[in-house]
Structures are given as C-alpha cells and as structure tokens.
Amino acid sequence: MTELLALTLALPLLAGALFIVATASTRAALFGFFAFGLFLALAWVALDAVDVALTEAAIGGGATGLLLLRLNGRMRHPVSLGEPAGPRLKIAAGLLAALVTLALGALLLALPEPAPSLAAATVEPLPTLGIGNPVAAVLIAYRALDTLLEIVVLLIAVVGLRALGTDRGWGGRPVPWPEGGPSPALVFLARLLIPAGLVFAAYLFWVGADAPGGKFQASTLLAALWLLAIMAGLAPAPSSGGRWTGRALAIGPLAFIAAGAIGIAAAGSFLAWPEPVAKPMIIAVELALAVSIVVALVLLVAGPPERETGR
Numbered sequence: 001m002t003e004l005l006a007l008t009l010a011l012p013l014l015a016g017a018l019f020i021v022a023t024a025s026t027r028a029a030l031f032g033f034f035a036f037g038l039f040l041a042l043a044w045v046a047l048d049a050v051d052v053a054l055t056e057a058a059i060g061g062g063a064t065g066l067l068l069l070r071l072n073g074r075m076r077h078p079v080s081l082g083e084p085a086g087p088r089l090k091i092a093a094g095l096l097a098a099l100v101t102l103a104l105g106a107l108l109l110a111l112p113e114p115a116p117s118l119a120a121a122t123v124e125p126l127p128t129l130g131i132g133n134p135v136a137a138v139l140i141a142y143r144a145l146d147t148l149l150e151i152v153v154l155l156i157a158v159v160g161l162r163a164l165g166t167d168r169g170w171g172g173r174p175v176p177w178p179e180g181g182p183s184p185a186l187v188f189l190a191r192l193l194i195p196a197g198l199v200f201a202a203y204l205f206w207v208g209a210d211a212p213g214g215k216f217q218a219s220t221l222l223a224a225l226w227l228l229a230i231m232a233g234l235a236p237a238p239s240s241g242g243r244w245t246g247r248a249l250a251i252g253p254l255a256f257i258a259a260g261a262i263g264i265a266a267a268g269s270f271l272a273w274p275e276p277v278a279k280p281m282i283i284a285v286e287l288a289l290a291v292s293i294v295v296a297l298v299l300l301v302a303g304p305p306e307r308e309t310g311r
Contacts, residue, residue, distance in 0.1 A: 037064075157296070187232045
C-alpha cells in the first residue's frame with residue numbers, strides 16, 4: 001500500500017473516531033460509526049485482507065451499527081451515565097490513548113524485514129481439504145473448535161435476549177420497526193435490493209471455499225435482507241416461540257458436532273475431516289451454520305419479543 005493511499009484512508013479513520021467520541025448526539029455518533037466501519041473495511045482491502053474487510057463491512061459497520069440504531073430507536077427515556085468527565089480525566093484519557101498509539105507504532109517499526117511468518121507451514125497441508133481459500137481453510141481446520149464455540153456464544157446471546165422480554169410477550173414477536181408502518185420509499189428499496197442481494201449472498205457463500213467470502217459474510221447479508229423485508233412490512237419478524245426458530249438455531253451447532261463425531265470415527269480425533277469427503281462435509285456444515293447465523297442475527301437485531309400471538 002502506497003504512503004498516499006495509507007494517508008488517504010488513515011485521515012478519515014482518525015476524523016471519524018474523533019467525531020464519534022466528541023459528538024453530543026447519539027444518532028450522529030451512530031451514523032459516524034457506520035461511516036467509520038466503511039472506511040475501516042476499505043483499509044483492510046488496501047492491506048489485501050479482503051476476508052477481514054468483508055467481515056468488518058458486514059458485522060462491524062453493518063449489523064452492529066444497525067443493532068445500535070435499533071437500540072437507540074427503542075429507548076423511550078434518555079439514559080444517564082452519571083456525571084460527565086472533568087477536564088483532568090479527559091486529558092489523562094487522551095494522554096493514555098496517545099501513549100498506547102505511540103507504543104504500537106514503535107512496535108510496528110521494530111518488526112524485522114521480512115516479518116517472521118508461519119503462513120507457508122500453515123497452508124501446506126490445506127489442499128487435502130479441497131479448499132483454496134486459506135482463511136476459510138484455517139478457520140475450519142485449525143480453528144474448528146473456536147468456530148464452533150463462536151456459534152455457541154451467538155446462541156447464548158439469543159437466549160439472553162429472550163430473557164430480556166416480558167413474561168407476557170414470551171413466544172411472541174418483536175415490536176415492528178419502524179413503528180407506524182413503512183414508507184413507500186422503504187418498500188420500493190426492499191423490493192429492489194432483496195432479489196439482487198439473495199443472488200450475491202449465494203455467490204459469497206459458494207465462492208468462499210476458494211476466494212474471499214464464506215458463510216459468515218453471506219449469512220450477515222441474508223440477515224440484513226431479512227431485516228430490510230421486516231422493516232418494509234414484506235415479511236414478519238421471527239417468533240421467539242416458533243418451532244422452526246429453535247430448530248434453525250440448533251441445526252448449525254448440531255451439524256458441527258455431528259461432523260466432529262464422524263471425525264473421531266474416521267480420522268481419530270474430534271473435528272478432523274476425513275480426506276475423501278472433507279470438502280462435501282465442510283460445505284454441508286457451513287450451510288447448516290449459515291441457517292443458524294441468519295436466524296440468530298435477525299433475532300438479535302429485531303429485539304426481545306413484546307407482543308402476544310394468538311391470544
């Protein structure tokens with residue numbers, strides 16, 4: 001990455017971070033967060049980390065920003081965080097942040113050229129899986145247990161969200177967003193974007209085995225399309241008590257655990273992929289995981305159930 005390009009991307013990131021911290025408007029800070037996530041994704045692309053860029057755009061700036069925006073819209077009363085920080089505390093925090101920045105910069109400048117790397121040794125055995133994307137292969141081969149636990153954490157977050165709902169609304173659906181009905185422009189936008197988005201999500205999922213992409217990026221896009229359909233009134237929010245909801249959440253972890261058990265029988269260890277059928281097994285597990293991730297993300301952003309159904 002050239003110095004000019006690095007400076008072009010670094011300045012908006014610094015300006016965006018300062019704007020988010022300094023602005024007094026919560027909504028303005030949220031839109032600044034969206035812009036910050038976009039510029040950060042561009043910075044990762046410039047560093048040739050396209051998988052990280054896609055994840056940042058989908059999760060960091062996209063789903064997280066939408067979740068915060070949804071939370072801001074649902075807050076009926078302003079939340080007080082106590083007395084504002086005094087000038088001394090602000091100066092101390094600024095000096096500490098500057099010190100951490102300088103220390104990280106010094107560490108980067110002290111790295112040897114070329115930097116030591118285990119990339120070659122890591123990638124060497126991966127062709128046995130039949131996967132050309134080294135990022136996807138490492139996540140499913142070397143870090144398979146971590147990937148499984150990440151999905152479990154996501155499901156635990158959904159359980160925690162359900163617990164925040166009222167007893168009266170248990171088994172119901174989240175309050176529609178936006179309340180009062182969607183605008184015609186939003187409905188038109190949803191009808192225009194959803195078909196193209198579905199095709200692109202399928203492409204992201206399939207190409208993830210050999211190029212940047214994969215289940216997580218595709219699942220986030222599908223969740224965003226579903227949320228857009230909910231906001232436009234084209235689809236209902238998922239019911240927290242529906243049978244298919246629980247099955248969709250469970251199918252991903254169960255498929256992953258079943259693949260791990262097959263690994264014990266065929267390859268001698270949990271989550272080991274038998275070479276003859278490694279790629280079909282991985283694709284099947286990732287497809288099941290995608291279903292769970294989509295439903296989990298939609299439930300998390302839509303919020304806790306508050307309406308009774310069928311009563």
